[in-house]
Amino acid sequence: MAREQRPANPDPGTTVMAADSQGAAPPPAGADTKDPGRQGPSDATTEPDRTRAEIGPASFPIVGIGASAGGLDAFRRLLKRLPVDAGMAYVLIQHLAPDHDSLLAALLAEATAMPVIEARDGQPIEPDHVYVIPPNRTLGVHHRRLVLLERELESGRHLPVDYFLKTLAEDLGRQAIGVILSGTASDGTLGLKAIKAAGGLTFAQDTKSAEYYGMPGSAIAAGWVDFVLSPAEIAKELARIAAHPYLRHPPPEVSGGVTEIEDDLAKVFLLLRSRTGNDFSLYKRPAILRRIRRRMAVHKLERLADYIHYLQTQPAEIDRLFEDLLISVTAFFREPEAFDTLREQVFPHLFDERRARRRVRVWVPGCATGEEAYSLAIAMQEFLGDRVAGIGIQIFASDIDDKAIAKARAGLFDASIAGQVSPERLRRFFVKSAGGYRITKSIRDLCVFAVQNLIKDPPFSKLDLISCRNLLIYFDSPLQKRALQIFHYALEPNAFLLLGSSESIGAQADLFALLDKQRRIYVKKSYVPRVDYSFMTKIHQRPDEGATASLESTADTARRQPDLARTADRLLLAHYAPPGVIVSRDLEILYFHGETGPYMDPAPGAATLNLIKLAHKDLAVELRTSLHKALRNGQEIHRLGLRYRRDGAPAEINLRVLPMMTGDEIDHLMVLFEEVGRVADADPATDADARTGDDRPRVADLERELAVTREQLQAIIAELEGTNEERQAANEEIQSANEELQSANEELETAKEELQSTNEELATVNDELESRNRDLAEANSHLNNLLASVNLPILILGQDMRIRQFTPQAGKLLNLIGGDYGRPIGNINANIRIPELEARVTAVIEEMQSQVLELQDNAGRWYSVRLRPYKTLDNRIDGVVIAFIDVDDLKETERLRQTLALERRLATLVRDANDAIMVQGFDGRILAWNPAAERLFGYSESKAIEIGIEPMVPAAAWPAYRALLERLARGEAIEPQRLERRHADGRTLRVLLTATTLLDQHGRPYAAATTERVLGGKDG
Structure with missing residues (x-):
């Protein structure tokens, strides 16, 4: 029923259902204020035939048109199709180069007969004129005048379309119209959002006709566009709605027509409740009516009855109306002063040592897309600093809009939040991602989002803080009272309630104490009279019952309780106010009036307020009889001349018993004692004379009979009193048991309410966990595939x-x-x-x-x-x-590269060396032979490889040389040695040999490298 999300309002600091609170300019004198919902039928295929004189010069709409790349051609096509006398003004906002003169006005003047003017500061806006933004300026609207400002960058970007449309929405309300044409990026999206929230109409160019679809596509994807058309079709639609009553006349609630259309509204509410399960009948009428009128304008309808028929035949329109009623315009850290006050006055109490032992619980009803909940989480983490790891925080955020909750759960916000969140907070609490900024996991984990109806569903319980801002102002009084009672029930003793700047607790001052008047922060009063916590709406109630019945039940009960003092005064005054008492049906005295002492004679024993026991013994019998008769017959009983002895002297009174009725039942009795006077004692002489008469025996008999009657009566009275005492004891026991049962019943009701709240909380947490489990399963699937790939x-x-x-x-x-x-x-x-x-x-x-x-x-x-x-x-x-x-292949490649490089260097070294260098196998084969060896020993390389080393070693030295090769094969280190070599011409040469073992890639010897320097010939 209730939208836990604030009515739309162009102010980014306000959320909710349908805030057209700014409204439009007042109607001119003599303007038609008749309720448009009661006009005659309209033909949707023809334009309304109204002249400018009928409309009035000050009530015309203003159309803000934004574009960027490709926008010039779209402007021209739009202006060519616009009528010159539609009675609307047009302001064109184009992204222009800041350092070049603009020819936009001159170029567009060719497309229309309307005056096309470059905007000037303070210029009043006139109908049927076209105004163009000048270069290097920001353009706004204030009181229907153009305002030029120096060009400013918002978060590093120049967004002139957004700025103009926002000011247009604030200034004109429902008479603001926004149009987004071809362009790149997303400028204009937030501007259309503000216009739609204010009750205006929005347009965007379709993808087929737009040269660049960035700007219109962004607005359409965000859901802020009513019409998606080509420029020519936009012009046609503007001409059609130019004189629609929604844009021209005051709202019907201003002209006093609300009561006339209440029956039609009840039908709309019934359709909404049947399809969405939410009842808007207890919301304030003006906001609801404006949103309905806006939808009627979209569908070319002027009578509410026609719109009801359209809702019945097009159920999808009910969903769109529901979405319109739930437009959420919110922002991070709305009203920063309120957060400052929370940090100074509330957070120190929430996170003191006593509370720090348990989790701090917060509820944000009407959370919209989650900015308020995330702002509170960020503010709490900033306040706690290094202590945050040791303190539990849980923020419940609820709303009836499942789409808004889905976005809040995603925690992804567009780049425009850079204008709401400081760079330090962006760096610390957000992660830059595609499409904007995502809230960090540490903040996201503190918040639990749920689809919940504030009024109908069980509330969360045991809360330390509730932040409900700018929601109550759209509730009627009964709904406000119920919401505040829910908040009182949900909060812990001495917990806090934060309301919006335009809200207060009103008549519920007995539930909350004011902590900060300016910031609307309240503290729950713990000791208050029992509050009616019947939150749940009974499913069998009729639409006209529902919440209202339970809301007023307590007040009705209080009104039915009789005011005994006032009723007594009225009756006593009517009968000259003799002394008397008011008794219950059990004859218990409830109220004394006047001096009743002479008629009361309390008996010794336990204290009592029973009238028969307190009454004078001479009056008790007659008093009992009269009271019982009055209870039985329901009529006034009047006894005259009752005699009794007062202070030892005879006296006489008249007794009157008056039933006190509540409806058809007697709840109480009023007993009046009307004094007649004292009775003189009989003269003794006269009495002696009387005794000499003949009637003395008869008198004696009568006296005896009277004595017997008195005795019998006394016995009956005693028996009756005993019976009454027993009945009274039983009644007291029954009352005690009833009180115990009532107390147990109240405890069970409280336990049931707490259980319902706990179940709702568990369902909410379960819903949140299911959503997180789905996200986690998807993330795990991505991770597993990534790791496997x-x-x-x-x-x-x-x-x-x-x-x-x-x-x-x-x-x-x-x-x-x-x-x-x-x-x-x-x-x-x-x-x-x-x-x-x-x-x-x-x-x-x-x-x-x-x-x-x-x-x-x-x-x-x-x-x-x-x-x-x-x-x-x-x-x-x-x-x-x-x-x-x-990197093994890289290592091997590197090793080979190094080996090749080494070999090349060695080859060069071997080739250019002056000493003989050769590579020999351990069997005496020559594997390599450098030019110096050929020059020193006289053998060519091919010949040396062919014959081996043996012919070059004298026969007597061969065994020793062979032993040298075997030592090298074992990997032994060989000291330089002097040996003999035989030259090819037969000469014997003495050489100094240096040998080194060569190893393969596995570290095993496979050859020997020798360097031989000739010392001189033995024969020469």
Whole structure:
């Protein structure tokens, strides 16, 4: 029923249902104020035939038209089709180069016969004129005059369309019309939002005709556009609605027509409730009517009865009307002063030591898209600072708009919030993402969003703070009273309530005490009379019953309770106010009036207020009889001349018993004692003479009979009194049991209400958890596919060195299986070991610096191991990510490259050396032979390779040389030695030989490299 979301209002600091509070300019003198909803039928195919004189010069609409790239052609096509006498003004806002003169006015003047003027500061806006924004300026509207300002950048961007449309909405309300034509980016989206919230109409160019679809597409996607048309069709539609009553005449509620259309509104409310389950009948009429009138203007309808028929035949229009009633215009940190007051006066109490032992619970009813809830979460984290980790916070945010709740749960907001949130907060609490800014996980986890009806659904309970801003002002008094009672029930003792700047607790001052008048902060009063907490609407109630019945039940009951004093005074005055008492049906005295002492003679014993026991014994019998007769017959009883003894002397009174009726039942009795006077005692002489008469025996008999009668009567009275005492005791026991049952019943009702609140809270949390589980499952699916697709061994470790996640490739490399999740990495016998792993992980976490090292696995393959910090969504370091990149091929390639380079260098060195350099096999074969060897020993390289080393060694020295080769084959180090060589011409040469063993890639000897320097010929 209730929209927990504030009526729309062009002020970004206000949310809700349909705020046209700014309204339009007042109608001119003599303007027609007749309720348009009662006019005759309109022909949707023809234009309304109204002259400018009928409309009035001051009530014309103003059309704000925004465009950017490709907008000039769209402007021309729009102006060509606009009639020159539609009675509307047009203001064109184009993105212009700031340092060039504009020819826009001259170019557009060719497309229309209306005057096309470049806007001037303070210029009044006239109908059937076209105004163009000048370059390097920002244009606004104030009191139907153009206002030029220096060009300003909003969050680094120039947004002239948004600025103009917002000021137009604030100035004209329902008479503002917004049009977005071709252009890039998103300028104009927020402007159309403000116009629609103010009750105006909105247009956007369609994708087929727009050269650039950025600006109109952004507004359409955001849901703020009523008509999506080509420029020519927009012109036609503007001409059609130019004289529609919604744009021209005062709202019917101003002219006193609300009561006349109440029956039609009841039908609209019934249709809304049947389709959406929400009842708007207790909302204030003006806002509801304006939103309905706006929808009627969209559909070319002037009579409310016609719109009702349209709702019945087009059920989808009910959904669109519902969305219009729930336009949410909100922002981060609305009214910053209120947040300052919360930090100064409320948060210190919420987070004191006593409360810090448990979770602080906050409720934001009517949260819209979540900005208010997130703002509170951010403000609390800023207030707590370093203490935030040790204090639990839970913020419940509810709304009846499931689309708004879905957006709030996503936590993604467009780039325009940069104008609402400081750069420091953007950096700390938001993450830049595609399409805008996403709230950080640390803030998101504090908020639980739920679709909930404030009035109909059970509330949250045991709350420390409720923030309900600019919602109550759109409720009628009964609904406001119910909402405040709900808040009182939901809050803990001495907890806080924050309302909007235009709201107050009104007549519910007995529930809340004022803490800060300017910021509307209240504290719950803990000791108050019992409040009616019958929150749930009974499903069997009729539409005209519902909430109103339970809202007024307490007041009706109070009105039915009789005011005993006032009733007594009225009756006593009517009968000259003799002394008397008021008794209940049980004859218990409830009220004394006047001096009743002479007629009362309390008996010794337990104190009592029973009239028969208190009454004079001479009057008790007659009093009892009269009271019982009055109760039985319901009529006034009047007894005359009752005699009794007062202070030992005879006296006489008249007794009157008056029934006090409530409806058809007797609730109380009034007993009046009317004094007659004292009776003189009989003269003794006269009495002696009387006794000499004949009637003395008869008198004696009568006296005896009277004595017997008195005795019998006394016995009956005693028996009756005993019976009454027993009945009274039983009645008291029954009353005691009834009170106990009533107390138990109240406790059960309270427990039931708390259980309903708890169930609602659990359902809300469950809904939130289901949403998060879906998101988590999707994220896990993405992560698993990503890890499976990345052909890299990746291992994620926590700060405690336990395994959190790994890829299949890492499982093969590190010998990991599914059961290793949560095990310390030190317990795993991996194929590759990272030296000082724990110290490296600690250094990466503490210094937030990556480390890279190269290691070999057990098979000798090389890996580049990279350790990087593991960052959570809220930028906390909570572990390390280790990636193993196989670089064995790169290593081998590098080794070969180095080998080749070395070989090239060695080849050059060998070729140019003056000493003989050769490579010999351990069997005496020559594998390589440099030019110096050819020159010193006289053998060519081919010949030396052919014959081997043996012919070059004297026969006597060959065994020793062969032993030298065997030592080299074993890898032994050989000292330089002096040997003999035989020249090709037969000469013997003495040489100094230096030998080195050559190893293959596996480290095994395969040849010997020798360098021989000739010392001189033995024969020469």
